[in-house]
Amino acid sequence: MxxxxxxxxxxxxxxxxxxxxxxxxxxxxxxxxxxxxxxxxxxxxxxxxxxxxxxxxxxxxxxxxxxxxxxxGRKIYEFTVSWGEQRTTDDLEGEVIASSDKRPAREDILALLPKYTGTISQIPPQFSAIKIDGERAYDLAREGEAVEIPAREVEIFRLNLVGCPDENTAHFEVECGKGTYVRALARDFGRELGCYGHISDLRRTFVAPxxxxxxxxxxxxxxxxxxxxxxxxxxxxxxxxxxxGEALSNLPHVAVTDDQAHRLRMGNPIILRGRDAPLATDDAWVTARGKLVAIGEIAGGEFRPKRVFQ
Structure with a gap:
């Protein structure tokens, strides 16, 4: 062997x-x-x-x-939308598929933003990593196939118009949840404003935590x-x-003894006692002497490990 x-x-x-x-x-x-x-x-x-x-x-x-x-976790993006063109990829990389000479007024842009704040329905871009019948949408799109991607709900916590340097561009900042496509926001802004639009600059400044x-x-x-x-x-x-452990700082935390850490690393649950014991939760993390030991759930007065760290 x-x-x-x-x-x-x-x-x-x-x-x-x-x-x-x-x-x-x-x-x-x-x-x-x-x-x-x-x-x-x-x-x-x-x-x-x-x-x-x-x-x-x-x-x-x-x-x-x-x-x-x-x-x-939540994410924050700064992005620029260029008006007048819709592109296959919804950014600078794609081919122009629609154009317009119309340009939106600042007031029209501001009036649009509340509609895109909160829980919204969004159709991901044709060129995205979404799987359609087991294949990536961008692979199908590159082969020239018309891809039907179903809409899905995403969360927009904050959406601000930062500025309009000229009539052709607008700068935004968005704080959003998992699965949000900023390119789709630019596409949908342009369609609704009747002028078309695509991302010409995109920068992610925050990924929680x-x-x-x-x-x-x-x-x-x-x-x-x-x-x-x-x-x-x-x-x-x-x-x-x-x-x-910094990746888990938004989750409930439990500090344990060396003996308890050993049990957890063997895949066994431990009993949580005391008035300060955390309430039931699907995800929590455990440390011993400041070192990450396990991620798991708290239920029935126990911590039950799902992932352990040596």
Missing amino acids: SKPRKPKGRAVSGWLILDKPVDFGSTEAVSKIKWLFNAQKAGHAGTLDPLASGMLPIALGDATKTVPYVMD FAEETMIPLADLVALESIEDRDERLAALDALMIDT
Whole structure:
């Protein structure tokens, strides 16, 4: 019987909050970070289009187990809509499919925003990662197929008009929930205003719970490649990571003893006692001596682990 292969790379764990540049894909960014850190595994929490810049949280090692909790978090985008053209991709990359000489007045734009705040119904762009009969919508669209994508509900918590530099463009900021397509907002704004529109600039500045100031520009990371000593280089990179548990800071937290941590790591539940014991919840996280031990549910006076961390 052959021995299992030893994973390549370091068992490094944590979050790197990348400030992704334009013309750099999310998958490409993950591969670059994984290589720079010599990490065994890596993944991102929410795709950014190549033409978009900004926050791309990348999980390394065991932190990949916390990706779903970041994916569900609120996000903030700054974006510019250019009026007069609708495009196949709803951004600069696509071909023009409709045009208009009409331009919206500032008052008309402001009057439109309340309709797009709260829980709204949105049809994702034709060029999106939505799966249709097992295939990505963008793959079908590139093959020239007419893709019928059903509408779905998304949450818009805040939508502001930041400014109108000229009659052809408008700047916005939106705080939204999981699954919102900003390109679809631009498309729908343009249709409703009767002038068409598409995204000409898009930047993500926040993915809960990570703040904007935690972002690290890719150029800063690449610059560390010049450090010839490998250990020194990796230490400099590791110093830029955020602790795995930071991704869970919006969830209920329980501190446990070493004995309880050992039970949890073996996959066993523990009893929670005392008046300060948290109430029942589907998701909570446990630490021992400040180190992440497990994610799980609290029910019947017990913490029951779903994911454990060594």
